[in-house]
Amino acid sequence: GTNGKTTTVGMLGSILRAAGEDALEVGNIGTPITRAIDSAATVFAVELSSFQLATTQSVSPEASVCLNVDEDHLDWHGSVEAYAAAKARVYHNTRIACVYPAADPLVEHMVEEADVVEGARAIGTTLGVPAVSQVGLVEGTVVDRAFLPTRHREALHLADLADLTHITGAQPSPAVVSDALAAAALARAHGVAPEAVAEGLRTFHPADHRRAVIGEVADLTWIDDSKATNAHAAAASLAGIRPGTAIWVVGGDAKGQDLHELVHTVAPLLRGVVLIGADRAPLRGVLAEEAPGVPVVEVDGHPDWMFSVVNEAVGLSRPGDTVVLAPACASWDQFDNYGQRGDAFVAAVHRLGEQWGRRP
Numbered sequence: 452g453t454n455g456k457t458t459t460v461g462m463l464g465s466i467l468r469a470a471g472e473d474a475l476e477v478g479n480i481g482t483p484i485t486r487a488i489d490s491a492a493t494v495f496a497v498e499l500s501s502f503q504l505a506t507t508q509s510v511s512p513e514a515s516v517c518l519n520v521d522e523d524h525l526d527w528h529g530s531v532e533a534y535a536a537a538k539a540r541v542y543h544n545t546r547i548a549c550v551y552p553a554a555d556p557l558v559e560h561m562v563e564e565a566d567v568v569e570g571a572r573a574i575g576t577t578l579g580v581p582a583v584s585q586v587g588l589v590e591g592t593v594v595d596r597a598f599l600p601t602r603h604r605e606a607l608h609l610a611d612l613a614d615l616t617h618i619t620g621a622q623p624s625p626a627v628v629s630d631a632l633a634a635a636a637l638a639r640a641h642g643v644a645p646e647a648v649a650e651g652l653r654t655f656h657p658a659d660h661r662r663a664v665i666g667e668v669a670d671l672t673w674i675d676d677s678k679a680t681n682a683h684a685a686a687a688s689l690a691g692i693r694p695g696t697a698i699w700v701v702g703g704d705a706k707g708q709d710l711h712e713l714v715h716t717v718a719p720l721l722r723g724v725v726l727i728g729a730d731r732a733p734l735r736g737v738l739a740e741e742a743p744g745v746p747v748v749e750v751d752g753h754p755d756w757m758f759s760v761v762n763e764a765v766g767l768s769r770p771g772d773t774v775v776l777a778p779a780c781a782s783w784d785q786f787d788n789y790g791q792r793g794d795a796f797v798a799a800v801h802r803l804g805e806q807w808g809r810r811p
Contacts, residue, residue: 517539546567635652704781761800
């Protein structure tokens with residue numbers, strides 16, 4: 452998908468290990484499959500990028516999922532259509548289950564068009580009550596109506612939403628829940644027992660810079676989602692924040708994205724915006740069009756600019772607000788990678804906390 456791959460693969464690996472498997476997370480997540488192939492692992496949880504899928508011919512996954520598709524990497528693929536076609540290749544030659552978000556007709560069409568191994572099933576995920584052949588939610592619980600013989604008349608309890616609260620707080624974001632549903636469906640396709648799903652989700656810890664709550668500083672909640680390098684990820688990062696209480700840190704290398712729809716979507720959530728990075732000017736124009744009443748502050752690249760970012764965020768805020776670094780852009784204009792950008796933001800927040808703590 453455009454967003455959520457690493458989190459979903461991490462959740463899947465955690466669930467597989469809870470089931471007793473010697474599982475490794477490999478591929479675009481960091482460790483190449485070719486390096487891991489001679490390990491003792493019994494199963495791989497594989498993250499594949501659109502670049503890898505575009506040139507793949509022989510992969511035949513046990514189960515597969517495309518989480519979502521939105522504009523990204525158009526400078527490489529050339530068009531949204533080519534980008535989506537590369538993502539769709541994840542379903543080709545699938546042997547057991549093609550997992551897809553049931554509310555996304557584009558991804559559902561990918562499954563319908565996929566050339567799969569005979570017998571492979573389409574398994575939907577939903578944030579609502581699941582139909583037959585779906586994994587979804589019932590009154591705060593994750594349930595399976597796909598991988599049990601009696602699925603036409605009952606559902607199987609897999610986990611509780613409370614099993615996710617250690618990741619994003621008391622109210623798990625829709626994006627995190629969707630990732631958990633996908634991971635649960637993939638694991639169930641592999642034959643994992645229900646209790647292992649709950650245990651795996653409880654013990655999963657996300658990688659750094661993925662909607663990580665830094666803490667409470669200056670009467671504000673600070674969230675580091677430097678990994679949100681495109682519009683879809685940024686929208687998911689801001690989703691669930693109470694309207695009018697988000698201070699959004701955004702900007703960098705926009706990679707040719709049109710950010711009008713993103714800003715239009717998140718505008719009701721915003722109290723203020725701090726603009727960073729090379730593409731500040733076009734972003735400023737989009738904000739003026741789509742969120743004209745939201746105060747905007749720009750921070751340029753002076754030597755201590757990230758500390759200026761957090762101080763400007765405080766200046767735009769009110770007690771109880773949430774500051775979110777969800778840049779919607781790549782970091783290459785100012786950093787070597789998104790992790791370095793996130794580290795700088797976390798360090799600036801900690802520095803702010805030290806100064807705030809010294810105040811009377």
